[in-house]
Amino acid sequence: METLLDDLTQSHAWLARELKEPLLELWVNDGDVFIYPDLGDPIVAIDYANLLAFASRNPVVDLESLRGFHTVS
Numbered sequence: 001m002e003t004l005l006d007d008l009t010q011s012h013a014w015l016a017r018e019l020k021e022p023l024l025e026l027w028v029n030d031g032d033v034f035i036y037p038d039l040g041d042p043i044v045a046i047d048y049a050n051l052l053a054f055a056s057r058n059p060v061v062d063l064e065s066l067r068g069f070h071t072v073s
Contacts, residue, residue, distance in 0.1 A: 001026070002047055009050040017059045025066040027051050034063070 005027070008015070015023070027047070028034045037048045055061045 002043065005047065005050045005054060009054045012057070014058065017061070020054075020059065020061055021066060024051065024055055024061055024063060028063050028066045029068065 005023075007013070028051075032038070033044060033047050034051065037044050039045045039048065051063070055063050
C-alpha cells in the first residue's frame with residue numbers, strides 16, 4: 001500500500017472521487033499512520049505526508065470525514 005500511495009502522490013495522479021475515497025479511508029482508519037503517526041519513523045513520515053498531499057489534490061477529500069466511514073467491505 002505504501003508503494004501505491006507514493007506512486008499516486010509522486011506522479012500527481014488523478015483518481016475519481018469514487019476510487020479515491022475508499023483508498024484514503026483505508027489509511028485514515030489505520031491508527032498507526034493517521035491517528036497516532038510515529039513521525040520519527042521515516043516510512044510512517046513519508047506515508048503521512050503522501051496521505052495529506054494526495055488528499056489535497058482534486059478532487060479534494062476531507063480526511064476527517066472518512067474516519068470510521070467504511071466504503072470497503
